[in-house]
Amino acid sequence: MLWLCTLTEATTSPRVLHFTDLHVHTTMAAEEQVAINDLHHQDAHATTTNALWRSALSAAAQANASFVIWGGDTGPQRCETCFPYEQRHATEAIGVASTALRELLPGVRIFPVIGNTDFAEGAAHVNYADAWAHEASQSALQAWLSNGSRRNLLSRGYYSEKVDDVWRVVVLNTRACHIRNFADFKPAPNAAEQPGLPFFEDQLAWFRQQLADARLHGSRVIVTGHVPPGIWGGCWGEFSDEYEDIVASFADVVALQIFGHQHSGSSRLLRAFADGADRSEQDATASSVASITPSIAPQGGQMPSFRVYTVDPGRAQPVVGFEQYRLDLERPTNADGNVLWQLSYQAPVHLGLASLSPEEWRRVVQHAATNATYRSLLMKLESNGKDWHAGTKSAKDYACGIKHVGEPAYLRCAGKNQEGAVRDYIMKDHTYVLSAIFPFDVIMSSFGHSLPGILEEDLLPPE
Known part of the structure; x- marks a missing residue:
């Protein structure tokens, strides 16, 4: 079968391909088994078939990406009515996805991110190596990452890897801030026995050092993780506040920030606060923008999506723009029977902006906060015309969520306390x-x- 997709020509600036939230189903009970070649597996907990994943890779191969961020949550979706979730399900899913990546994007550097469904939940301390125990995954990591980065991914879930003389990718393990994972908020009883435990104070200190080293060597950094900053996206406020401060301190180093997890696309406007400033201030200086890519998995009837970001290290605001591609599962093929991935959203052009600078993006978030029609149109762009994030409770706070990473400012904007924010996030x-x-x-x-x-x-x- 031929996968068709009209992509823009490659530019001299690096193009970063971002896939996230595959939720590959590889092991299901017999009564739930879906034909592996079925592209149209949709329900409230829809996952990605192997055919859907390979079609996305085949389409994206035409983008001539400089490198790829594989954004996590490759393991099956958790839900109360799904099959019992075991580590082997996530491990097998990552192995299947790794194999397809190497076959369909040969020779392309891949930077994998750990997601919250990529390991069994509930354990006091997670062994991240379990997620990559499949033989295909092990082989892929050896091809993609240096020995040091591979060791850090398997032991801590985060790492930093040099791409070339200009670019470095810093991958964060956002399990350390996900509101469903309390274990990482405290050190291990015996830290000597578990030196890789990523409780967030250590990881953020490491993050700051990576950016300082990049500044020293004149490098630009692409920061990525799974759960986006901000309690609206499921990341506790203390981690998000510190993350926001670190990125603001290294605005000359951080070129691009990309995350996943929400399944619908969105953004975060990050602020720079003066020392001792009130963090509930809603009009602090805009310092940068983090982007959230929609999911490959068609959960809640959403269209499978991926993005290609273009960055230029020579610009003061290096994010040139991005293209979002989607597969309409209601009409997935053209007249010739070929699966058709299409351009659905292009920024900044579809937003009517001159650039994607923080100040320009501030206009977007302010307009979204005051104009319900514009807000609705923006949410439809981000989610390819479907209900944003499948109509979840957090959708009602979209205008506040994209405007504030810091918890005090977000809670003030949304008119709720932390309890209400967490309640809406987990529904x-x-x-x-x-x-x-x-x-x-x-x-x-x-x-x-x-x-x-x-x-x-x-x-x-x-x-």
């Missing part, structure tokens, strides 16, 4: 924040009787 009626980490019945039975402010009617008998 639960009750959370008391802790149930973003523990099951609700455990909170109500094991912790509820000792926590102030718990509703008496919510309490369960102690276990």
Whole structure:
């Protein structure tokens, strides 16, 4: 089968291809098995078939990308009604995806990112090597990464890799800030036995050092991770506040920031605060913009998507623009029966902006906050015309979410406290924040009787 897609010509500036959130299904119960060549596997928890993934790679191969960011969440989607989730499911999915990447993008550098579904949830401390234990994955990592970067990915989930004399990719492990993973908020009982534990203070100190080294050597940095900064996207405020400050301090070094996780596209306007400034300030200086690429997985009826970002190290604002491509699964082929990936959104042209500088992007977020029609059109652009993020509760705070990474400013804008923000993110009626980490019945039975402010009617008998 021939995969067709009309892509723009390669430019002299680096082009960064970004895939994220594949959620590959490789092992399903017999009654749930989907034909591997079926492109149209859609439901509330839709995942990526091998044929869909290969069609995306075949289309993207025509983009002449300089290198590829593989953005994480390759493991199957978790849900209450899906098959039992085991580490082997994610490991096999990463192996299948690695094989296709090497076959269809031969010779292209790939920089993999760890996502929250790429390892079994709930363990006190994660062995990231388990996610890459498949033979195909091991072989791919040896081809793509240096020995040091490979060791860091397998032990810590984050690493920094030199691309050439100009560019460096810094990959963050955002499990350290994901609101569902409490274990990484505290050091291991015996740090000597688990030196790679990525609790976020250590990782952010490492991140700052990587940017300082890049500045010393005159390099430009592409920062990437899975969960985007900001509690609106699922990243705790303390990590996000520090991340925002670090990036602002190295505005001359950080050229591009790209994340995934949300499945619909969006952005984050990052600020620069003066020392001692009130972080709830809503009009601090705009310092940079982080971009969120939509998912390959067609969850909630969304169209599978990927992006190609163009950057120019010679510009004061190096992000030239990006193109978003999508596959319409309702009409996936042309008259000749060829699968057709199409350009759906191009920035800055479709936004009517002169550039993608922070000040220009500030116009976008301010207009989105005050004009409901414009906000709706922007959300449709980001999600290829479908409901943004499948109509989740967080959609109502879109204007605040794209405007603020810092938690105090976001909460003030959205008119809620942290409890309400976490509740909307995980789509639960009750959370008391802790149930973003523990099951609700455990909170109500094991912790509820000792926590102030718990509703008496919510309490369960102690276990």
